[in-house]
Amino acid sequence: MTNIQTLDTPTLLLDHQKLLKNISDIADFANEQGVSYRPHIKTHKSVRIAQLQVEAGAVGITTAKISEAEVMAAGGIKDILIAYPISNPDKITRLIKLLHKGVRLKVSVDNPESLHFLQRRLEHTPYTLEVWIKVNSGLNRCGVEPGKEALLVAKAIMSHSKLKLGGIFTHAGHSYAAKTYEEIESIGLQEGLAVVESASECEQAGIPIPVRSVGSTPTFKIAGKVAGVTEIRPGNAVFFDAIQVGLGVTNIENCAVTLLASVVGVYKDRIIFDTGSKSLCLDKGAHGNQTVSGFGEIIGHPEVLIERLSEEHGVGVFEQKTDLKLNDKVQIIPNHACTVVNQFEEYVVHENGHVIDIWKVDARGMVK
Known part of the structure; x- marks a missing residue:
């Protein structure tokens, strides 16, 4: 598998x-x-x-x-x-x-x-x-x-x-x-x-x-x-997402959708992921929600805050040392799952970290 x-x-x-x-x-x-x-x-x-x-x-x-x-x-x-x-x-x-x-x-x-x-x-x-x-x-x-x-x-x-x-x-x-x-x-x-x-x-x-x-x-x-x-x-x-967690509606363990991202740059004051606004989206809630910090929650790495996004880069900052290094992969819980899903053509469906299927995002881009 x-x-x-x-x-x-x-x-x-x-x-x-x-x-x-x-x-x-x-x-x-x-x-x-x-x-x-x-x-x-x-x-x-x-x-x-x-x-x-x-x-x-x-x-x-x-x-x-x-x-x-x-x-x-x-x-x-x-x-x-x-x-x-x-x-x-x-x-x-x-x-x-x-x-x-x-x-x-x-x-x-x-x-x-x-x-x-x-x-x-x-x-x-x-x-x-x-x-x-x-x-x-x-x-x-x-x-x-x-x-x-x-x-x-x-x-x-x-x-x-x-x-x-x-x-x-x-x-x-x-x-x-x-x-x-x-x-x-x-x-x-x-x-x-x-x-x-x-x-x-x-x-x-x-x-x-x-x-x-x-x-x-x-x-x-x-x-x-x-x-x-x-x-x-x-x-x-x-699915739930980081906004729902921030609102107290659910726990982070129930969030079903994540983005798999790679570390593409490590610097003394920042770390760069290959998930920018074209994948994570610049969304902190359409109706004024302020319960989320940054642009997604990195599972297992609370020391890193995704502070800003450009189109293809997610810029993380850290106040305490992180063990993440070049080419490491992380899962990111998006702030708003609905907008993120619409950026992708398919889901990679997994259980216990192993791929079990590929499902199409059939109505992606259907906005008319």
């Missing part, structure tokens, strides 16, 4: 046992709470991993973009939520093609105007499109305000013959900016309530809301316990 230490670098490594443990942990939580599990695949972008999640009990998947949905559908995944607003006519044509292929599609809406675009393109087809209302639970990105604004969109959906209201959902991405776990707990509670209270507003007006869905890896085990929530959609929890 090939030892990972013999591989060329930089290489994207995936610990098979940690992956399966993380998938099982999410599925177990969903079963315990009596909620459905619809993981976001923007983290792993892999048909193989999506299939493992479905085998573990996921009712379907979530994607960010249509192109991701197209790749997953081609790989046999047939129940897909596209958690992104869509009104462009060309993109709606692509939605119709997915419906034609038998995909049980759901699409995010938060604007009555977008409903007209969807209705117009669907009118000359035999299909009805399921739409879910996105509510804003504090991230202040997409989404209507919970409650009465959600009801207005729900009423508008009911007036369109080619649209079917299937659920209400939200994403508490601002949890990544939390400074304490207590703050994450508060955000998670508000996340669940934003969905449940919006659904209640609609149902009091006679509009049923079958699915009440929450997301965000830091909060899904909090929002998922709110009475009335029926589904969770964590993405990053399949």
